[in-house]
Amino acid sequence: MDAAAMDPATSEDNGTYPFTPGAFGGCPAAYARRRVDSPVSVVALPSGDAVLLVTRFDDIREVHSNPHFSRNLRYPGAPRMLAAGDFGEDPNSLVNMDPPEHARLRRIVQGAFTPRAAEKWRPQITEIADGLLDAMIDAGSPADLRTAFAFPLPVEVICRLLGVPPKDSPLFREWSDRLLSLTAGSAEERLRAGRDFSAYVDGLVADHRRGSRTDPPGEPARNDLIDELIAARDEDEERLGDGELANMVRGLIIAGHETTANVISRGTLALLRRPGALAELRAGPERVAGTVEEILRVEIPGHGALLRVAKREVRLPSGAVVGEGRGVLAPFVAANHDPLRFPDPEAFDPARTDNRHLTFGIGPHYCLGANLARVELQVAIEALARRLPDLQLDVPIDELTWSTGSRVCGLTALPVRW
Template identity: 45%
Template structure:
């Protein structure tokens, strides 16, 4: 039997991973686009789909399957997300030059400074406050804009088109396409600026990156990559912080443990990513050969959706997977992906998440939701997952 994806019983407040963890390991489904494919829900199978070269992200050929019309979440033929080796290998190697451990670590004081400045304003205003609007959104937005060298004056325009791109189910296809065009135009202008007047930022490093053979990123590749970095680098972190605050407030014993022991902060970020992170499903892939997953034959040319949220709830990989536990050990969650498409900015996202959570629990004693959790509005399925707002209160 072929099921509809997302399932009709899905509710935005409930992580799809919680629902699909109860599905068979491999299920036949039909996507909103009308294309059929396979939904993969078990941890080991999802890792296989992410890392096995028999599953391809090159879905730009005529008639290729897609999740939603008019296409997938990626930006086009020049996107690193749509490439297999060897093209992916070249772009990944060049892109990695901007994401060195040293470069990211050097930005820690500035991230902390931004977080502190934002919370000063929150505390001065007093409770209640919407932590998405006043903290979770402006923090990673400011960080990514500074890292890429986006002029401050352009940030509000960037916010408008980025929100549309990452929530395509909430907008008409024409509006999504217009947002993509606006984003590409803004990034093209920024790339031209960095080429003419390079600065000490990530985008300048990408513009001028070359490998030992003299290869550079092409103009379309740079524009696509800059757009992806801005989108993935801030929207997912907004949701990581927002989801994290909701989870911690709904589990006060976990919040108390985190407040008492700063050493638990990195583990808290990992557990938030596992339990209810920004990435519920993954990008669609297609089988290049017949592959067997959990005893089910996936034939060449068939579409596969590896469900990250369900894999992160797999009891075989995470004992007591239905429990939120920031002390969980040896839990390699898949929220940042796996294999060659592992998130380029994972280290930066982890750093921002740790600084944000630590700042929140240290500066806002008695932090709690200001509304019943069931009244919080969540983005719909097939968007970057996260709450639209997180009203909170604290002991002023």
């Protein structure tokens, strides 16, 4: 099949992205249909642009790891997710860069995101989780677990990690929601949110720089990640530029609270749908790591992907040919539900072997914060199993509601009792 030759004006109606989520905010059924009928097909974006949608694991892995697919969408006529005001237009953002610029930034900061660096935070994350559960238990049953635990946990972690004042979390939560939305608000509102967020982070970084200058030589003002990023250099003694540093911090704030919080909520619901699951984890805490990996595979909150453009003609493993200049959307959630890679992919199986999902991506743009996110999720699930093994939903499951129109699909509330 020559996918590049497909024309939305002449081919059958392939639908409009974003697709309707499946049951319990799960993987859209549209991906499964396309995976069988047309694994590489045309889809219309909110901007009106037509791009190719890739739905098989091997093809998706190829799109994200092949250097001939580019994240540089800033040239005239490039496909856009949104007509205007999208973060894909920011040239300083790491997610919008190709090598060698992208490799240079990763090289400078990667030391702050190693498994060892993430493990350093486990005791503090455990302390935060237990403190939140103490407050929730003291307030009494029932409670909204999303508000009382799932969101404040990663918010507190990212605030401590970056040295961000916790009182400012409502601000960056509002900015993040606006920037992640595919339907709410105008382009001007998204641009305003981006400007306000940028100004806030610029001030935060400047405050850290001023603090660094008042401390003894060689000792940072605060033991947080912004100070490490300010001091970070590569082997050529090159530092992050101001714009690069600010974009790195913005990206960490958004990903560090929004995505992780939704996975905690969705993962907890996945366990509550299986009576006795939390009690089993309490009895066998060694199962937590495998459970978290299955949560990550099944409960990935982002149903889409960042657009890429083919810099030259590429043949995918399925045999489809993507022509030069063609935009491609290759969602990780579709890869994680490919039955050719994961037997019975809709089943939630914490004992699943060889669970090499693509939730954190693959290739050059593999998620920088993956190690920290894993630690946070392991701590959150372990704490719930240890402290509240009898946790259960406080409403019928069909009364739960989900956010729509965003790059992130999450619960609006998770009422529980114990």
